[in-house]
Amino acid sequence: MSVREEFDDWATDGRDKGMEERHWHTAKHVLARMPIEAGETVLDLGTGSGYALRALKETKSIGRGYGLDGSPEMAANAADYTDDDSIGFLIGDFDSLPFADNSVDHVFTMEAFYYAADPAHTLEELQRIIRPGGAVYCAVNYYEENVASHSWQDNISVAMTRWSRDQYRDAFREAGFHVAEQDTIPDLEIEIPPESAFPTDRWETRDAMIDRYRTWGTLLTVGVVP
Amino acid sequence: MSVREEFDDWATDGRDKGMEERHWHTAKHVLARMPIEAGETVLDLGTGSGYALRALKETKSIGRGYGLDGSPEMAANAADYTDDDSIGFLIGDFDSLPFADNSVDHVFTMEAFYYAADPAHTLEELQRIIRPGGAVYCAVNYYEENVASHSWQDNISVAMTRWSRDQYRDAFREAGFHVAEQDTIPDLEIEIPPESAFPTDRWETRDAMIDRYRTWGTLLTVGVVP
Amino acid sequence: MKESLLDIICCPIDKHDLELEVDEKDGDEIISGTLTCPECGETYPIEDGIPNLLPPDMRDEVTA
Amino acid sequence: MKESLLDIICCPIDKHDLELEVDEKDGDEIISGTLTCPECGETYPIEDGIPNLLPPDMRDEVTA
Numbered sequence: 075m076s077v078r079e080e081f082d083d084w085a086t087d088g089r090d091k092g093m094e095e096r097h098w099h100t101a102k103h104v105l106a107r108m109p110i111e112a113g114e115t116v117l118d119l120g121t122g123s124g125y126a127l128r129a130l131k132e133t134k135s136i137g138r139g140y141g142l143d144g145s146p147e148m149a150a151n152a153a154d155y156t157d158d159d160s161i162g163f164l165i166g167d168f169d170s171l172p173f174a175d176n177s178v179d180h181v182f183t184m185e186a187f188y189y190a191a192d193p194a195h196t197l198e199e200l201q202r203i204i205r206p207g208g209a210v211y212c213a214v215n216y217y218e219e220n221v222a223s224h225s226w227q228d229n230i231s232v233a234m235t236r237w238s239r240d241q242y243r244d245a246f247r248e249a250g251f252h253v254a255e256q257d258t259i260p261d262l263e264i265e266i267p268p269e270s271a272f273p274t275d276r277w278e279t280r281d282a283m284i285d286r287y288r289t290w291g292t293l294l295t296v297g298v299v300p
Numbered sequence: 301m302s303v304r305e306e307f308d309d310w311a312t313d314g315r316d317k318g319m320e321e322r323h324w325h326t327a328k329h330v331l332a333r334m335p336i337e338a339g340e341t342v343l344d345l346g347t348g349s350g351y352a353l354r355a356l357k358e359t360k361s362i363g364r365g366y367g368l369d370g371s372p373e374m375a376a377n378a379a380d381y382t383d384d385d386s387i388g389f390l391i392g393d394f395d396s397l398p399f400a401d402n403s404v405d406h407v408f409t410m411e412a413f414y415y416a417a418d419p420a421h422t423l424e425e426l427q428r429i430i431r432p433g434g435a436v437y438c439a440v441n442y443y444e445e446n447v448a449s450h451s452w453q454d455n456i457s458v459a460m461t462r463w464s465r466d467q468y469r470d471a472f473r474e475a476g477f478h479v480a481e482q483d484t485i486p487d488l489e490i491e492i493p494p495e496s497a498f499p500t501d502r503w504e505t506r507d508a509m510i511d512r513y514r515t516w517g518t519l520l521t522v523g524v525v526p
Numbered sequence: 527m528k529e530s531l532l533d534i535i536c537c538p539i540d541k542h543d544l545e546l547e548v549d550e551k552d553g554d555e556i557i558s559g560t561l562t563c564p565e566c567g568e569t570y571p572i573e574d575g576i577p578n579l580l581p582p583d584m585r586d587e588v589t590a
Numbered sequence: 591m592k593e594s595l596l597d598i599i600c601c602p603i604d605k606h607d608l609e610l611e612v613d614e615k616d617g618d619e620i621i622s623g624t625l626t627c628p629e630c631g632e633t634y635p636i637e638d639g640i641p642n643l644l645p646p647d648m649r650d651e652v653t654a
């Protein structure tokens with residue numbers, strides 16, 4: 075199945091909003107760290123509901139925010155959720171970014187990068203479109219050290235890339251970025267039920283749930299264009 | 301009074317250890333984010349007790365760690381606290397760094413940078429000694445937005461520079477760094493007593509204490525050498 | 527989409543600038559139209575205000 | 591200090607490489623000695639294993 079088929083379904087059954095709510099627990103911390111100046115142009119790669127751009131407009135007064143998504147239904151929903159003139163959405167693929175060289179200041183991407191058909195090439199594309207000194211903030215919950223995430227592929231038809239922390243740093247450098255930061259950001263807001271509630275439908279043990287959310291959470295890798 | 305006189309006193313009355321304990325609440329998060337590879341060389345500017353280098357040796361297997369401090373007593377204490385062969389200390393001043401061009405991979409500095417006599421020049425010096433792609437992680441509790449910190453100058457004989465978040469970013473760029481990140485890191489570990497305990501010796505109101513530690517905490521600015 | 531988007535988008539295949547043909551507008555907002563790459567001749571539709579810049583083979587993967 | 595520190599330190603004033611003269615050693619560790627800048631002639635002491643690379647005017651600010 076294609077990105078479009080898989081994620082059009084997600085968008086039409088409301089999973090875009092569900093992700094926004096859950097990802098916000100950590101995405102807000104990622105967004106807050108970005109070295110964005112008022113008036114700058116930010117790209118949100120795999121934008122889903124487009125919440126990141128709405129937040130950056132409010133908190134950092136971005137000049138323009140563009141959300142790219144491979145799913146037409148996601149892009150249509152995202153466009154519906156805002157009427158801000160400085161925010162726009164487009165349909166496109168991670169593998170062939172439709173942006174000119176040095177055309178964006180910074181890129182944010184949350185829980186999307188690993189769906190790229192060729193992630194090393196996507197990084198080269200990002201290196202091409204971000205201006206010197208601009209940053210890409212790449213946040214993923216699906217990665218090698220986050221063991222609880224390994225099974226996610228079973229329920230998703232699009233092939234996912236599962237890199238380790240080291241592999242992320244290496245790949246960013248290979249594509250020409252300086253790696254400026256790597257961090258794991260815990261989700262401190264998700265409610266973890268008391269011991270007596272386990273096993274639950276999703277979690278064998280309370281420790282496994284803690285490990286997933288509080289210990290590993292989201293892997294953030296920050297690359298800067300030299 | 302000079303840096304040496306002021307901080308030699310701190311070292312001899314044990315304030316180096318007191319700072320280590322308090323700063324660790326936030327410093328550990330800063331250190332964890334640094335994009336350090338095993339074997340790299342890290343400089344700790346204004347090292348105090350030298351805890352940062354001891355931690356980086358354990359967690360990131362740095363190849364060499366050097367702590368610079370303007371206070372001979374601080375450096376002597378720091379050297380006493382470790383017998384690791386790959387960690388060394390030296391006496392020097394922020395304004396005339398005794399390191400060759402491109403000689404260190406990354407720099408960490410916690411609660412020290414604003415004591416520089418000429419902080420813009422210290423940034424130029426850092427830009428000179430860090431290799432291309434290397435990062436400086438500069439963490440300060442004394443900054444404009446952290447209103448509770450404003451009075452600290454009254455008790456310290458060395459002149460302190462109080463920049464705002466914006467001024468930090470501007471100064472880093474002026475010195476030739478790309479700004480890769482800026483963040484405020486709360487101290488979530490310091491105990492904030494219940495309402496009934498206020499006013500305390502140090503805090504008029506509970507809200508003021510919350511504002512200082514949980515809202516503002518530590519300002520981190522990350523610069524990367526192009 | 528707004529016309530200002532043209533400053534930064536390009537043909538996903540050869541990265542050439544695109545030319546805009548507007549079919550329908552609502553104020554500033556281009557509701558439908560076509561983006562054409564003068565280099566390779568590919569065209570990209572704008573529908574419901576959203577440009578579709580998928581490479582043509584991916585765009586046509588699913589029949590709408 | 592270890593001799594390997596010489597790879598990265600320099601004269602704080604003119605940033606020239608320094609020359610090492612060892613007075614006392616304990617295994618690998620240089621306990622006391624002198625670092626000299628062949629460019630400007632300044633000398634920097636190593637005492638209790640710690641090199642003092644303050645610019646000379648700052649070093650002499652306080653009488654020990």
Ligand SMILES: Nc1ncnc2c1ncn2[C@@H]1O[C@H](CSCC[C@H](N)C(=O)O)[C@@H](O)[C@H]1O
Pocket residue numbers: 077081082090093094097101119120121122123142143144145148166167168169183184185186189190191
């Ligand atoms: N190859 C690809 N090209 C473009 N978009 C893709 C893609 N693979 C996945 N996506 C999009 O990436 C998104 C991943 S879901 C994450 C959405 C959002 N960033 C959030 O944090 O909630 C989906 O909207 C999906 O359509």
Ligand SMILES: Nc1ncnc2c1ncn2[C@@H]1O[C@H](CSCC[C@H](N)C(=O)O)[C@@H](O)[C@H]1O
Pocket residue numbers: 303307308316319320323327345346347348349368369370371374392393394395409410411412415416417
């Ligand atoms: N101009 C200067 N040059 C070198 N060191 C300086 C300096 N001004 C202040 N310092 C040093 O910077 C330190 C600040 S206290 C912070 C110590 C340690 N980084 C910690 O987090 O606990 C002191 O040890 C002081 O001696």
